[in-house]
Amino acid sequence: MTMNEIRNFCIIAHIDHGKSTLADRLLEITETVSERDQKEQVLDNMDLERERGITIKSHAIQMDYKQNGKKYTLNLIDTPGHVDFSYEVSRSIAACEGALLIVDATQGIQAQTISNLYLAMENDLEIIPVMNKMDMPNAMPEEVREQIIDLIGCEEDDIIEASGKTGLGVQKILEAIVEKVPSPTGDTKAPLQALIFDSEFNSFRGIIAYIRVINGEIHKGDKVKFVNTGKEYTADEIGVLRLIQEPRKVLRTGDVGYIISGIKTSSEVKVGDTVTHLERPCEKAIEGFEEVKPMVYAGIYPIDAEDYEDLRASIEKLQLNDASLTFEPESSLALGFGFRCGFLGMLHMEIIQERLDREFDMSVITTVPNVMYIAHTKKGDTFEMHNPSDMPGPNELDYIEEPYIKAQIITRADFIGQVMTLCLSKRGVLKNQHYLTSDRVELTFELPLGEIVFDFYDKLKSISKGYASFDYYTIGYRNANLIKLDILLNGESVDALSTLIHFDNAYSFGRRMCEKLKELIPRQQFDIAIQAAIGAKVIARETVKAVRKDVTAKCYGGDITRKRKLLEKQKKGKKRMKQVGNVEVPQKAFLAVLKLD
Template sequence: MFPPARIRNFCIIAHVDHGKTTLSDRLLQATKTIPERQMQDQLLDSMDLERERGITIKAHPVTMRYEAEDGESYQLNLIDTPGHVDFSYEVSRSLSACEGALLVIDAAQGVQAQTVANVHLATRQNLHLIPVINKIDLPTANPAAVKRQLEEVLAIPGEEAVLASAKEGIGIAEILEAVVRRIPPPQPFPDGIIRALVFDSVFDPYRGVVLYVRVRSGELARGQKILLMATQSVYEIKEVGVFNPKMAPQERLEAGATGYVIANMKSPLEVKIGDTLTSAHHPASEPLARFQEARPMVFSGIYPLNPADFEKLKTALSKLQINDPAIVFTQESSAALGSGLRCGFLGLLHMEIVQERLRREHEVEILATYPSVVYQVHLTNGKLLEVDNPLRMPDPSMIESIAEPTVRAFLLIPTERIGEILQLVLEKRGICESTESAGENRVMLRCRIPLSEILVDFNDRLKSLTRGYGSMDYEPAPYQTEDLIKLDILVNGEPVEAFSCIVARSRAESRGRAILSKLRELIPRHLFKIALQAAVGSKILAREDIGSVGKNVTAKCYGGDITRKRKLLEKQKEGKKRMKTFGRVDIPQEAFLQILKTEAGT
């Protein structure tokens, strides 16, 4: 076992695709934590989704043993963190279990928006940062320019940066030595009372809940009675250990260590991320600092394609929630789609990943509705109503005003593209609050944009306009009152709730026309004419018609008087009128799928 003076707890933070996971692979290789025959790329990315997309979704802890140049052995506890803005909550949890962080920056791309955001997160946690300029082997690498950006944008001295190439193994020894020399050791509480921070958890179907903990003081061992301070529940420890990177049982976890605890917890609902674990017999007087609760930013309805799979879907989401507490969901039902769940996510990528995990890991085929945000509706009677689903929007006569959530976006872009990006921000109903230089030929725009406008295609268009050199990060901003309305889609005079949405009044007509145009292609022709309408309240904004199926009722008439043919045609006309009155329009499931997929492009 290692004393606290020879333990280092650190994580790796960076913008997406700047080489975090590759660097963690090289560190595992250099410390011989993984035998060469077992080594593979993206070793800590255990999910197929992570390997396919080349992104980190979940934080992954691992314990390494390192023989330093001073002749001492050190225990290095590393946490590889996600880089996408949607998973910043995961990053903040990882930072709380560390004393330092490796800040990885691509030598060719330089400081990006998410780099700035991660530095702010680390600074708030009082972490010591070691900048690592990665990918110096690339032909387009410019380490000198990145050092200047470090000083100008992040106020970090350029000479502190370690030059490295994780792919080629350059600078790995220097990084390990910097971790040992520059990251402070953990400082346990002097009273020796057991305190451990629960920074993550997973659910094992055979062993129950596995807690990922950082021991702040005291020690944890098998057979101890422990207390979770948030729920005041008592459990008995069945096993403790560290990650190498798989779970490796140990006799005990001492102060300063990072590892796992398995107790007799059977339900995912028994643990809260950020809770303090302490002794049941001699508990701590106060819990350690709690994490800020994750606040969902995006809501979407998730329905099983087969209505019989609803309970299976509900169980699957409950299991995902244990190691991703940012997911929230409540039950809802739709006349068009049946029973489903209204789910809240941190962002669009987070939503996409959860949906894909439901399909792959739990084999549930699902349909997701168009993503929406939470609106604050001020009623004429003085009450405030929060609406995350257009179906819950009250009658327009009861509404005083509607406020929508906004974000403060930080756009780091090439200087020559500032005109196109400002046009994009205006198109999305945003305003640019300030601009500032961010090194050579780069500028940072600080903008305020409605959250609903950046959900789907904003980042893609930003990348397209800047030829891949632009990046974005955002944080929640206060609500602001806007002229918003509920847009209804009527099929043969009946509203179809699955297509309802909340839009700015100025865009209601164009959005309605786009949906109607798509529906006209997708709904098959019936024996009667079908009217498709986009409406706001009782006002019709747009209309499309689907013609009836023609039938030649006079085909059986061979010659004879013209009145015979007219009689048949009049009879057909009356039948179609009666069918239009009592007939039912069948909207195929494919129409719902296609509208939900393409509505983003309208």
């Protein structure tokens, strides 16, 4: 097989635009999947992916295709569609020469399609536009065709009309891939240079790294080195990615395949790293590698304190599959021992929680998620704050910086007002407003990441009746006027409920927290004072009244002082009880804080 007969391509699409279904049809027509193995969404092999209709883990698969008597090898590198996994998408794109741009004919272009398309254009990929779901009765081919032409400036004839469900146009897509996508370029005689674009954990074989050979070739048994981690291994097995892995003796320039070298810890294999030979290394690593940094942090605690060690084992196993999850032990007065975990975003956090529940049967409490802030002290030191309790005292603290994002929101023109109001209420700044068509507009905002962590996405969907699409990327840290808001129960601080919040929002947030907790905390034998405080200053208070017995029931008639005496006696008893009693905060209260609005 020469390089001229290889085509490496990926699929770019927004969530639910039908790329997994279209991938199924490509595998069917090229007879990569036998009828016995055929099922819906072959490449989405996690139950969660099938239920939610999203691709979480990127996949790669090789297909054979004959055209005009010539045999071609097509490598499809599938990409995740959600914004939390955008770094994985960028590495998958870097391993390709072409991309299928799939746009849903019933919905038109969405925010993620645009951001992934820009990534593909930066990497000089050949774009093949495909209009999917043409069999749907509510398809709008004319409108969507105009949107695609405006976006990438192609000719009308270049757009392929297709349907993943019926198989319409799939043959045309395969022909376009062979004709338009350039074959790989690279030097087979140069030192080995291969890009790791994904990895997965196998409990018997260790970590399997998926690679694309850019230059040179790799043989079974070669001594290799991972450039960015500096680790050295032996290539115990190499091969190509069919529906199952097929071992090969050699992988040459342009090939996409896998390498197994008995690695047991996921942190040693980083997506975006470069593989080269130990004896004859390449001069420089492939550009674009970066350490994946978690953006959202939350505490995960076992509901039963005895499950702490089981939870640790479960999170460690999950980390083998998902190197972007970070965790460290922490303890809380209210919740006992648990872990502070770092996630790429809110969807990533939800998926980890769901997987802990399903795969390991762990019931957990998750604290209020927050982002990473950078604190600068008056002595000139800087450190990262993952938890409100890390915040230094006011006499040491100089200023705090918080992460900012650039958000692209595409919505129907009818909803511009509501979307702007939402973003401005989250301390957003409008940077750009661009009409894609007469009734679709792209808004660009700069927002603090901490403001969109909770419920921004849900609110955006509800005010736009599900039409708005949202994508973001981080643009660095900026100064912020943040303070620590504590919640006190009978004067005791509940550390799991404390948050870092912008000064302007502190009063209203504290007021709402107290009201919500008053509803949720059950009444005790004594009064419970719920207070929101900034430092020593209390800004809001609610009281949960005590459950009282009617001690004056047996006093009928007679002097008022008899009643007073009984009430005073009761009051003393309540006071004594308050000193020894402690308040249990129910699990519902922690969850309610997340859904305050």
